[in-house]
Amino acid sequence: MTKPVEKTTLANGLMVLLKEIHTAPIVSHWVWYRVGSRNEVAGLTGASHWVEHMLFKGTPNFPPSVLDRAVSRDGGYWNALTYLDWTTFFETMPADKIDLALRLEADRMANALFDPQEVASERTVIISERQGNENEPTFLLSEEVQAAAFRVHPYHHEVIGDMADLERMTRDDLYNHYRRYYTPNNAVLAVAGDFDSQQMLARIEELYGAVPPGPSLDWQPRPEPPARGERRVTVEGPGDTTYMMVSYRAPSASEADFFPFTVMDSLLSGASSLNLFGGGISNKTSRLYQALVEKEFAVAVSGGLQATIDPFLYTINLVLHPQRTPEETLAALDEQVEAICAAPLPEQDLARALKQAKALFAYGSESITNQAFWLGFAEMFASYDWFLNYLDRLAAVTPEQVMETARKYLRRQNRVVGIYLPVGSKQQAEEVEA
Numbered sequence: 001m002t003k004p005v006e007k008t009t010l011a012n013g014l015m016v017l018l019k020e021i022h023t024a025p026i027v028s029h030w031v032w033y034r035v036g037s038r039n040e041v042a043g044l045t046g047a048s049h050w051v052e053h054m055l056f057k058g059t060p061n062f063p064p065s066v067l068d069r070a071v072s073r074d075g076g077y078w079n080a081l082t083y084l085d086w087t088t089f090f091e092t093m094p095a096d097k098i099d100l101a102l103r104l105e106a107d108r109m110a111n112a113l114f115d116p117q118e119v120a121s122e123r124t125v126i127i128s129e130r131q132g133n134e135n136e137p138t139f140l141l142s143e144e145v146q147a148a149a150f151r152v153h154p155y156h157h158e159v160i161g162d163m164a165d166l167e168r169m170t171r172d173d174l175y176n177h178y179r180r181y182y183t184p185n186n187a188v189l190a191v192a193g194d195f196d197s198q199q200m201l202a203r204i205e206e207l208y209g210a211v212p213p214g215p216s217l218d219w220q221p222r223p224e225p226p227a228r229g230e231r232r233v234t235v236e237g238p239g240d241t242t243y244m245m246v247s248y249r250a251p252s253a254s255e256a257d258f259f260p261f262t263v264m265d266s267l268l269s270g271a272s273s274l275n276l277f278g279g280g281i282s283n284k285t286s287r288l289y290q291a292l293v294e295k296e297f298a299v300a301v302s303g304g305l306q307a308t309i310d311p312f313l314y315t316i317n318l319v320l321h322p323q324r325t326p327e328e329t330l331a332a333l334d335e336q337v338e339a340i341c342a343a344p345l346p347e348q349d350l351a352r353a354l355k356q357a358k359a360l361f362a363y364g365s366e367s368i369t370n371q372a373f374w375l376g377f378a379e380m381f382a383s384y385d386w387f388l389n390y391l392d393r394l395a396a397v398t399p400e401q402v403m404e405t406a407r408k409y410l411r412r413q414n415r416v417v418g419i420y421l422p423v424g425s426k427q428q429a430e431e432v433e434a
Contacts, residue, residue: 005375005384006197012213013185016204017375017384019192021368027098027193028372030090031105032380034188035181036083037159038221038309046161047169047177049082050126054174055089055182056080057118059111062104064118074100082159085309086380087182092369095194099203105189106207109182119171127166137235137243137420138317144233145245145418149313153224183214190375193368221310224249231416239422242320244329248415250314253307253381259393260401261314261409262305264340267353267402269303269316275364275373281356287336288316296321297329309381314409326419340406344399358391 003020010016036048058064071078076093078101091101133139143158150156160166189208191200227249251257265272270283283289283302292298300319306312320329345353364370378387 003197006201007384008201010184010205010209012209012211013183014208014211015188015379016201016208017188017190017379018195018197018200019190019371019375020195020197021192021371022194024368025095025194026092026368027095027101027191027195028090028092028369029098029101029105030088030190030372030376031109032086032088032188032190032376033182034085034186034217034380035087035177036085037157037161038085038154039181039219040154040157040161043165044169044173044177045157045165046126046159047165047174048087048181049159049161050122050166050169051174051178051182052080052082052087052089053122053126054114054119054178055108055112057115057122058113059107060113061107061111067104070100070104076101084155084159084306084312086377088376090369090372092372098191098193098195102203102207106211109184109187109208110211112178112182114171114175114178116171119174123166123169126160127163130160130163130166133160137237137239137241137422138245140235140237141233141243141245141418141420142315144235145247145315145416146313148231148233148416148418149247149249150224152222153310154221155224155308155310155312180214181217184208184211185213186217188376188379190372190379192372192375224311227414230412233416233418235418235420236423237420238424239420240424241322241420241422242326243420244318244320244326245315245418246318246330246333246415247313247315247418248409248411249311250305250409252309252311253386254309255311257405257408258307260397260405262357262394263350263353263397264402264406264410265303265305265314266357267345267349268336268340269301271353271357271360272303272305273360273364274305274307275370275377281360281363285352285356287339288333291336292318292329292332295332297324297332307377307381330417334412337406337410341403341410344403347399350397350399350402354394354397357394361390361394 006018008016040047074097076091078091080089093101147156269288270286288301292301298318299321302317305314374387378384
């Protein structure tokens with residue numbers, strides 16, 4: 001049996017969302033903080049991701065050597081993720097062991113140590129992670145495209161941060177970021193699974209209620225000005241494969257345009273999974289797969305639409321066929337975009353796109369862990385009602401709305417085209433850079 005969601009705000013500002021699901025003896029517990037790369041300024045890029053790492057480095061009550069063993073011993077699993085708009089930590093545990101997760105997260109909300117030696121050690125880890133990313137052509141290309149798309153808004157930089165900042169940030173920089181943003185009044189606690197809501201809320205109030213609130217956060221990033229024309233970026237590096245990213249400015253998740261855009265995405269490149277912990281489905285019936293992959297302009301194509309607070313990007317990713325030039329493949333893509341802009345969709349195409357988008361949404365909402373995910377995730381950019389009404393909003397999309405949305409957003413002056421050109425060996429790439 002599933003009961004309605006119970007929503008409470010504690011005296012210290014912590015929003016609590018509880019959803020009883022008695023299908024299995026499992027509870028999933030998530031703490032969401034409204035902080036990500038969107039909240040970072042030059043000199044502190046990557047701070048949120050680094051703080052996420054530091055919260056696994058222990059408190060006086062939960063030393064780092066204890067944490068993994070304690071969760072695993074009780075049959076649970078845990079993880080964390082930092083993104084553009086948020087950072088989240090979660091534990092999914094047997095129902096009779098969930099108190100460990102409650103105690104752990106309440107403790108590290110206030111008492112993370114940020115030991116200087118651990119900060120130094122983690123600097124090495126994160127710089128190594130960044131260096132590993134830089135060995136991937138798609139990361140290099142994505143970073144350049146994102147930077148070209150956003151010159152003012154902090155979506156300009158990658159979540160992991162710039163290498164210059166990772167090398168220079170101090171322990172105090174990170175600790176001050178933690179004390180400012182990782183506070184109950186800037187957080188959402190979402191719990192789903194096999195529990196009694198009254199008992200769970202009492203325990204949450206006991207553990208989290210004593211955590212003092214942080215400063216009031218009313219900061220808003222500078223809005224990105226309108227695009228004034230197509231931008232192009234080229235990245236050269238080692239390898240034998242040419243990649244292309246075509247990124248259009250897209251609506252935020254709270255805008256009405258987001259829903260016809262979702263249908264358009266499903267039609268063009270295959271439905272995007274909004275649940276970053278969910279899976280995907282085949283896109284072989286999408287227009288771009290049939291027009292580009294089957295006709296050998298590309299060997300792979302995918303698209304991505306993200307649910308964000310501020311307008312972000314809709315990116316079409318292409319792995320080019322070795323016998324095709326970037327201009328040939330881009331021209332073939334533009335033909336499909338122009339077709340969507342030219343006339344309303346046939347009803348059967350709309351029905352198929354809707355079916356795939358709904359199916360992917362359902363696949364990413366099935367488990368207790370995913371149910372708890374959606375409780376908090378939707379609150380990061382809208383509210384839980386957004387999740388509850390999602391399928392109805394999709395079902396209401398018309399062919400005319402898809403066409404108008406395509407005309408509004410899929411304009412050449414509204415996009416960045418990025419191309420990764422391989423120069424063979426790593427030595428050749430280094431010679432090009434020199």
